Amino acid sequence: MKVLVTGAAGFIGQKLVSALIADPLYTDITITDIILPKTPRSPEEKPVTAVLSNLATQADREMLVTKDLDVIFILHGIMSGMAEKNFESGMMVNFDSTRGLLECARKRRWHESRNKLFIGAQVVPGIKVVFASSLAVFGGTLPDEVTERTMPTPSTSYGMQKMLCEYLINDYSRRGYIDGRTLRFPTVVVRPGAPSGAASSFVSGIIREPLNNLPSVLPVSRDMSLWVSSPRTVVSNILHAVNVPAEQLGEMRQINLPGITVTVKEMLEALGAVGGEERVELVKEQKDETVQRIVGSWPARFRIERAMDLGFVGDGGFAQVVKEYIEDEGILV
Template identity: 40%
Template sequence: MHILILGAAGMVGRKLLDRLVRDGSLGGETITRLTLHDVVPPEAPPGTPVPVALSASDFSDPGEAERLVAGRPDVIFHLAAIVSGEAEADFDKGYRINLDGTRRLFDAVRAVGEGYAPRLVFTSSIAVFGAPMPEPIGDDYVSAPLTSYGAQKAIGELLLADYTRRGIFDGVGIRLPTICVRPGKPNKAASGFFSGIIREPLAGAEAVLPVSDTVRHWHASPRAAVGFLLHAATIEGARLGDRRNLTMPGVAATVAEQIEALRRAAGDAAVARIRRAPDPAIERIVAGWPRAFDTRRALELGFTAEPDFDAIVRAHIEDELGGTVAA
């Protein structure tokens, strides 16, 4: 099996790659080849036992997507995107990468011709929903985004469903919750503080909280995100039918509940490292985001996530901190 990962240098891409290399197979088929792409040079884990092709470019440039699919990968993980805050700040860049790049990728698969219809897993986002919204949001609620990022992802979902209907590829779109706790340095996502108020205090550093404690949001860990991707890559298309885009399960938690989970994991000293600094721009963006979901369809199809935010914090401590936290 030949697997292509776009966005392989990103946090989720790296974790997905590590898992694929560790498992050596996907859906019962042995992985024989990997193609890794990102706008910055990706890296393969040391000792990867199969041939790996590494590529760095802007996949939205003419000809790049065609080059990437020329090797006819059996499974394509499309993780490449400009994150929410950057897509809102740079209108042209957001649409070029998140929409034009996605369309070029889909058309590149189409151009390969008859006999080629790979499984294509597209990472969408709960940002496809916008206020006012019911709580929880059910599987049949309309997507009406209030950000450019959400609009770009919603258009990608429509394209994926139509190209799948046409038999161009076998697509599955997964609307990721906000991934928390993200390891490493903060990115430009407007949601970055959700991870920051856990990650930095656990590491002994200060964290800035730009919104109120009452903000409620939908979360899943990086560990769960990898599980979503793997399951999406292997689930039978017949089980999905024509509805190819699903909201992933997660945990609805307020900022206050996040902080209390941090306190239970690392004590008052960690909580004291959170500094409140209201940011009206972030508050305005977050106010239009969904807060909770009823994801019964994804659950019935076998997707799973953490049961509560304490489990999300534990996953970060185990996977990133070796099981210990700063004093």
């Protein structure tokens, strides 16, 4: 299959590209971002094309969305904290550019192949689109456990922007313009590298920095519960989404991905058990009311029967998540 990955310079984007290269199903891979994404080594010598682009511009979107694409993985975006600080940028990157990509996919399909759209009374699905959404579409007063039927009531602009994209993907899929799959990511932990602009950046920071013998700030209370998943599991679920039959999704294209409910206290206990108690002592509490409000508005408990029935997978526990990070990054403990 020929695929396009947006946001490919990001952490999850790079891991996804490596997984695509290793998968024989994918034969032609284009990766793009606002900075030129690195091209992971391809021992299979697959064609991997890295493109510098600004998806806020129509010309770049039209260049990338070609009529022979089989799958678009939409991973780009401005993270929660930055989208809250800069409404205009959040709308442009998280909503407008995504809508523009969907329109390119629709127009390519309907303008260039209009006479081939129907077989009998059946609409032939368009390009598969796997969209990275977020648990941040939920907020406010929530039930004890969230399902796909729970009404999204985002408490942040970031969540609102993701929710708007979800509605577009549902309707574009219903009309046959695309074959969409919306994945609501848990908080992905542990992310390597520098802290991001996400309000939830501390969730990785309180594990990553201590394991690298660096101090870290905890801006929320230790009893806060979070819904989290490891990078390995999230990438595996992104790939699996491509293979889920459209008829099993129906008109509700949103899927709440499996995760782990864990408190900050339990995360630190896992850090101590795996990395040693001296690492936990590097975490210092420094309350940030804005971070507490944003992250505290997200649900921490989900019903995931639908995702599991569709073949998505979960993690084995938070201690295992920490061990995977240590293994992936080659950290000595």
